[in-house]
Amino acid sequence: MSRFNALTADAAWQKIWEERQTFAADDHSPKPKSYVLEMFPYPSGRIHMGHVRNYTMGDVLTRYRRMRGMNVLHPMGWDAFGMPAENAAMEKKVHPGSWTRENIATMRAQLKRLGLALDWSRELATCEPDYYGHEQALFLDLFEHGLVYRKESTVNWDPVDMTVLANEQVIDGRGWRSGALVEKKKLNQWFLKITDFADELLDGLSTLDKWPDKVRLMQENWIGKSEGLQFRFKLTNGGEVEVFTTRPDTIFGSSFVGIAADHPIARKIAETNPDAAAFIAQCKLGGTTAAELETQEKLGFDTSIRAAHPFDPAWELPVYIANFVLMDYGTGAVFGVPAHDQRDFEFARKYGLPIRRVVSDGDKIAPEFAEAEAYTGPGTLVNSHFLDGLDVADAKREVIQRAEAGGWGKGTTVWRLRDWGVSRQRYWGTPIPIVHCEVCGAVPVPKKQLPVVLPEDVSFDIPGNPLDRHPTWKHVDCPQCGKPARRETDTLDTFVDSSWYFIRFASGPSDKPFDKAVAEQWLPVNQYIGGVEHAILHLLYARFWTRALKRIGKLDVAEPFAGLFTQGMVTHETYKSADGRWLSPGEIVRRDDILVENDGGAPVTVGRIEKMSKSKKNTVDPEPIVDQYGADAVRWFVLSDSPPERDLEWTENGIEGAWRFVQRLWRLFDQLDAWESEDKPLDRLLHQTIAGVAVDIEGLQFNKAVAKLYSLVNAIEKAKPSASRASAIRTIILLAAPMTPHLAEEAWAAMGQDGLIADAPWPQVDPALLVEDEVTIAIQVNGKLRDTVKAAKGAAKADLEAMALANPNVQRMLGGAAPKKVIVVPDRLVNIVA
């Protein structure tokens, strides 16, 4: 009995694929094209199991589509800019560039050992000038078309390290290195006008029928279109404050006006009022994340200014500076209706403001309930003068109409979506190609001078942006007037890099970002695969960037990703020592059925199954696993054990089972004897499997395809020798080829077939063999199964009913009584209602 030797087979076939350029995509092929893409990796150091899972899924689809006669583009590259490289520079005294490039070399070699059907000729890394230089050109295109602007915005500021912190670097309100309390600070930064596209980004979602509903819903909520009323309150200090509300119907329930801490009115007051200034200073403490802002205690400061109610000028509302009002949404000011908004409710409770109910839904809400929390549901207006008796929708219309007639407000649409701030005060990113001149202002770097290359001679011994303190790099002459000027030292958000890499894969000329016609023939990406954590930001930014290019005439593609699949994480058990240290799987051993440390034998506690992470030490490095079991077993395992959209738990047993299956599959080829007899049930199962596996792969339901292949192998092993059996063995290798490509090539060659199995066509299905002639009918009484019987497929309802009524179990349950009702579902079941 022969054994499949993965170690030699993997290397041999990988070499042949590479030499023959088997997976190079052809820009000029007449075949139908397909673009399969997995989210490109950040080169963090080594490949992890999440990568293996992600790239194996795309690989199976790629190989399957090639077998279906398609010209498939399946490229790979590196999302190579970002913070970890700078952290490594600080900790290990290495240059971010050399750290990143070494990681890429390591990870490229690791990926190649998985036998992925990738077109490596299109490989790119975003940290190289031949990528980011073109990105700078595209940025300038957007700049010329008015889609880039500069404005103040808030960042996390570490007052000790004197540096900007990413949200991730703020731990419990403190800087991760200095431990200092983080403050909010305003900086002038570059923004892209994504809000100009809010409407089309929202409408476009309805065209994405091959995206998961959950992602479309998340994006819809993120864009957050809402209709409402924008209007002005007259203030007792002679000024005005403009507010926006989505609930103008509740205007008679308002009991205060809230303004953001950085609202101009608040700043003005702070100039003369030290208490107000102190309150605003207090609001500045803490980070900038929505989660932090919205969970903090609701605080307000009574400015002693009063606002006149628009429908009753004698009715005055206190104006508070409130820490839960956001300057970025609407107008930075709101009117508070405690009875019908939970945040306003809590605020009113705290500051003793009236809670006036103006929407009633009859008697459904008990009075004490209404006291406990805000009511946000539908209902009829009460306590609201001319609005009384109207429903919420009509009341909204009525108030907007009166506001517009009175000239003090108008109906508006506002979006939750904010413009995209792309400035980062960091070194390891794409330099923003702008020069600041005292005379000319912000001047774009002429395209002829691109790329603006990052200087190599930088130091990371102190926090902050090395570009900003570089002795020469930032000093340039103004491209417009020639006078000494200052280069922009901010770099671009790395999400910009990942917003167009899929275009560069499709077409990557050296003299421009892409060739329009070539890129358009590949795009959109037919199947995009990646983690659900990118459901909003990356996918929305890439959609925006693509639409922006379309608007300025660079690329005639509306949506970058026609199909999207979001995969789950790879998890593993966690282990802790008796004294509470995390232990890696390699540090423990099973002894007498309990887990102990292999160094010393101290007992180990098994913790929860969690996402593989360095901090919990529950990672498994794929490379030694590939060494031990071969690429095909690893591929088979990551495909087999869980539905791809759910989390996959890595287990030692699982990979061993996969390895055994690979060997089992291989052993089938020892039994390819020539026979002439026919085995109809096996023929049927084979063709059902061909059809079923195809459907499962197309739907990316790899675990189901795997189960079907197991069943077929089981049946082949049990079947007596026959021509059908030999044919099934020859065919199953084609079905398994996308998943276990090395074994498939080896078997293909051993069977004396010409060429590569990678180029072979998917087997044909005989439709006649898909139909069963006999079916099992479930016999139910009152919906409970009492028996099953065989019946001819397509049997008449009356016959099935008679058969069911004659069934002994049914007769017993009926006890001689006549059935009340009989439900017959042809070819499925008969349900007798007793």
Next chain:
RNA sequence: GCGGGCGUGGCGGAAUGGUAGACGCAACGGACUUAAAAUCCGUAGGGCCUUAGGCUCGUGGGGGUUCGAGUCCCCCCGCCCGUACCA
């Protein structure tokens, strides 16, 4: 806080509103072997009834719709993802 998702045997999971637990892992019994590994055959959701077989409970919890609910609706619990400077 807000938005989205998930929850089925010991474990991973399968199931167009129609036979819950396919398939795999682990386990157990047996065969082969001097022995082990590998391989092969077989058993298996819980409880109950003496058996053939049957009854009953069972898809996070509670309610509902339906002849019939893992699947649809309402409420609740737990966990996960995102929350705009992690990628």
